[in-house]
Amino acid sequence: MRGFIKAIVFPAFAALGVSHALAQANDIRTERVEFAPGATSATIESRIVGYETVDYVLGAQSGQYMNVSMATDNVQNYFNIIPPGEENVAIFNSSTASGGNQYEGQLPATGDYKIRVYMMRAAARRNETANYRLEMIIGAADRSSAPSPSPAPDYADGLKGGPDYWEVTGVASNDTLNMRAGPGTANRVIAQFPNRSILQNLGCEMHDGQRWCSVAAADRPDLRGWVAGRYLREASVRPPSPPQGGDEQAGKAQYMAVKGIPDKLNVHSEPSTRAPNVGAFYSGTVMRIIGCSNIDGRQWCEVQPMEAGSRRGFVVASYLEDAPAALRAGQGAFDATGKIPCAQFSGQPMGQCDFGVARGAGGSASVVVTRPDGTKRALFFENGRFLSADTSQADGYPETSAAKESDLNMIRVGNERYEVPDAVIFGG
Known part of the structure; x- marks a missing residue:
């Protein structure tokens, strides 16, 4: 090459x-x-x-x-x-x-x-x-x-050929790369991959002036879709083949929650019940998934619990389930963070507020906004539309309303105003 x-x-x-x-x-x-x-x-x-x-x-x-x-x-x-x-x-x-x-x-x-x-x-x-x-x-x-980008083994610059496997790179540390059903951001998201994920190269093409690459999850060849080529580079090593009959769970949700355990789920230093414990967590605790494997006939996931000070380790995968967006948002397990236009009081000019978003399927999302005074407001979306906010008796249950202007959601919660782009809800 x-x-x-x-x-x-x-x-x-x-x-x-x-x-x-x-x-x-x-x-x-x-x-x-x-x-x-x-x-x-x-x-x-x-x-x-x-x-x-x-x-x-x-x-x-x-x-x-x-x-x-x-x-x-x-x-x-x-x-x-x-x-x-x-x-x-x-x-x-x-x-x-x-x-x-x-x-x-x-x-x-x-x-x-x-x-x-x-x-x-x-x-x-x-x-x-x-x-x-x-x-x-x-x-x-x-x-x-106009020339296509120079074919390059290190990046998804060529439309033909290239390496057998790509590595996801250049994605923000608090975000993931979306795998979509087709080339282009208008297609639905079918999986998400953090940096260092390995994807099989099935070829790239230009779409609306950008390179999109057809890929398959390296550990699960049946999981196929399209990703933006600028976030790919040649993988330094070819990933090992998954064990026969094993479910490597590539493309598993980036965050999962502890489930179905009466006491606490042990986090081990290695993927073995004989390995020392480095932590233990109740049902409902959200964990970031680093990767999952079939080891000696049992599914293990390497995880990073979201609780402050928690150590990275391994848990039995059968005690994990997909974490709903609202649960993840409540524990700060966001898919993306950034700033949106906002104002907290009547007559106040629009400024910029920090936000974090936890996304679910089909345009569901929970957006947590840090208001100018440091307090937080949660905004909930279903099917890409504003549904409700976390109003309470403490703030007088203010009325909410929403209007749509192109790809911008104009939301009011009492005197508060928020402008939430569709890209926040659906991802880029």
Whole structure:
């Protein structure tokens, strides 16, 4: 297989003395990108911390086709595209784009374009770290003749061939990669996989300008679907075949709950009842599933209990069941976190509130929002529609209402206002 094309990056000019709007007064580091000879794409793997901002500069001609995508482990990590002659006016801002960290389009002018990578102010203020992989493609003006990404054994860049197995990578640590019934986000989710999951490669294709790959769960070949190719890279090792008659439970819900035990379920240091206990938990306790295997004729799951201070270990799988979204949300076992527009009081301008979401099947979800005063409000959805909120006698059982504007759910709970995108409810 051909080695993948890394970007050739040269330190360019002295750091620009221009402040990014979200980076306070920090300087912007500038690096010029050159494609390898004969290549039409380049890939950069790097990281930023806190208010660090990087401008990747590359030259292009008016009318050429550009495709830029970024996979990152921090949901507050975004990029802007700034055209020639501008310093802070962007033609694309991924933090507000419906497609997230993915851009494709025809370029309006000839000159140097800056791809500015940064973190939002809240994450930068907490000095968070973002590890990212940025891919840039420049091609012909006619999209039908625009080049496919360079075939690469390390990433799902090719549409044909490639490795036998992919590894999920670049998904935020608090999120999962959706496997869908068909290529594209309009198709229903049939399974979810965290980073480091292994998937069998069945081939990739372009759909709405993005690569989608047909895959099967490595430990359960009958579980097949489509995933976004930018979150895949070549698996370093081929996974072992599942034991005969074993149910490896690939694609099992990321979170499960203890069930059917009169006292407590023991968590062992190894997948054996003879191994030392590292914890014990009552029915209803939610656990994050790391992986499950058939060992000596018994199903074991490696788990991380959600209770603070709990140790990772192994439990007998028959004492676990899928955790309902509301139960998971109540214990902080979220499928994704982020910020949504909100206001707590009448006349208050809309601000940004932290949220966590636990998703169920068919558009059911429990969204827990942290209000400006630090208290929490839970919003419940069924079939993608707002159902109710956790009102109580303490807050006077305020009336609730909801309206739909395109893919945005406008919700009122008394004087409180929330704007919840469909992407929060269904996933990206």
